[in-house]
Amino acid sequence: RSDQVGRSGLERTYDKELRGKAGITRYEVDNLGRVIGQGETDPAKPGSNIVTSIDSRVQAVAERELNNAMIEARKVNDKNTGRNYEADSGAVVVMETKTGRVVAMASNPTYDPNAWVGGISAKDYAGLTDKKSNYPLLNRAIQGQAAPGSIFKVVTSTAAVNAGYPFNNRYPCPSSYSVGSQTFTNFESQGHGDITIGRALEVSCDTVYYALADQEWKKDGGIKPKKDPKDWFLKTAHEFGLGKRTGIDLPNEVPGRVPDRKWKQDFFDANKDAWCRDGKKNGSFAEKIAYENCRQGNQLREGDAINYSIGQGDTLVTPIQMASVYSAIANGGTLHQPGIGKAIVSADGKSVQEIAPKETGKLPMDAKTRDNIDEALAGVATDGSAAWRFGGWPQKQIP
CATH class of the missing domain: 3.40.710 (Beta-lactamase)
Incomplete structure (x- = not known):
């Protein structure tokens, strides 16, 4: 009854490892229920710790820049509607291209997860699920679906x-x-x-x-x-x-x-x-x-x-999917299963079990096509549609 059970996030995925095992003491009793001795005892097993691939410094930058980008976007006029962009939600995924490990993941609007500690109040829950809140409980990095647009090309x-x-x-x-x-x-x-x-x-x-x-x-x-x-x-x-x-x-x-x-x-x-x-x-x-x-x-x-053909119509993708696609292009063509858990460490620190990266497939392209696309993508930032945003970027030092 006193166990805390992972209901969402990493706590749910790794609940078995995090929760450990409750200890049990058995007592011998007579027919009146009086304790007359102690039987076998199963010792408690403390839960393990999960080491993640999240870099707190990169995470802080991702959250700050996502929020700033949304604020700036609201100042820009949408030529199609004549109104400024609403920019009411967004997500960021930063991924290690060679492993698929997630270095940072941000979703906006966000909320303070401490609201759940000790049981959430009805008022706080209503605030997090009300339509006016724009649903901050939604992790838009893995649950936000949208037409990809030109990144689909x-x-x-x-x-x-x-x-x-x-x-x-x-x-x-x-x-x-x-x-x-x-x-x-x-x-x-x-x-x-x-x-x-x-x-x-x-x-x-x-x-x-x-x-x-x-x-x-x-x-x-x-x-x-x-x-x-x-x-x-x-x-x-x-x-x-x-x-x-x-x-x-x-x-x-x-x-x-x-x-x-x-x-x-x-x-x-x-x-x-x-x-x-x-x-x-x-x-x-x-x-x-x-x-x-x-x-x-x-x-x-x-x-x-x-x-x-240009990522519009009925096509829907998530940010984590497109991060995986571009990571695969960057690493030479290998698709990985994205991961946040990096290792399971026992409570006493003596046992470390690495959560190894998993390959899930290869991109349907040969090495020449991969190199051609990679070169063109670099050109987007130096001489293409994103060059205005990357003015002054040290491309030779950080390609």
Whole structure:
């Protein structure tokens, strides 16, 4: 009854090691319940300690800079809405690329975990779970799902190469790409002429990826797919470890989503009745969408493929997933299971059991493609879309 049980976080994952074992003393009694002697005794076993890979100095920087970045973002106008960015949540993951060990993990909004010590009050719990609190109990590093945007282009660049588009061939980068009556534009509506996939990564040219994904969608049969479509762009995302949990030693991680054909069909099956009930051919915009989905909601459409190519549409990832992807690119291509627990040390300090890093797979690219992508990513910071942010960075000393 007096045991403290790990309910969340590392305390839950390593509860068995942390809790130890209660001691038991057995007494002999007579038929009236009076103690007449002492029997066997099982000694108590104190709980072990968990050594983590978290560096408190880096953790402090991560928390401070995340908070500062959110404050600054709220001062910036969003051209799409005409309002300033809300910037009401965010996360940071810092990872050792060669092991997958997490050096720092920050989630904002945050809270003081001491609120749970001794039992949380109803008032404090209500404050942490109220909608106005923006749910600080959510660890957005492993539970926050969002469309990845341009950081996803390392996946589609790899998919394009594997589908037969040479990395250093030149591909058109116009300011926009049109399909029927729909026009998809570059983020800044700027064209760059004919460029390589590497340069498309550096300047984040959306239209290069639109065209490559559209061509592959058409090769696979378009709206009426072949029996066994190649689905290079979708398959490659799965091979990068997306669409499933990384396996980090924290509970309640979410898997994200790769919107492949199976997901399309499952989503359609779950929503078809509601779409068909609410849809109207000549109704409001929402009713028209429901009407269309009732009839075609299970189809992987051209617009789906185009949006997917730049990490938009129905794609969802978590920060820990993308940290794992970029760590793998940095270390030469090995995916690791992220971890925070580094070792289990007995209470007396005499026994140390290392929690060894675990490899979970290899990126679907050869060494040449890996090197090409790595070089292009460096170019993002020196001569590409992030150069404005990295002005003055000592690239030669700290690449």
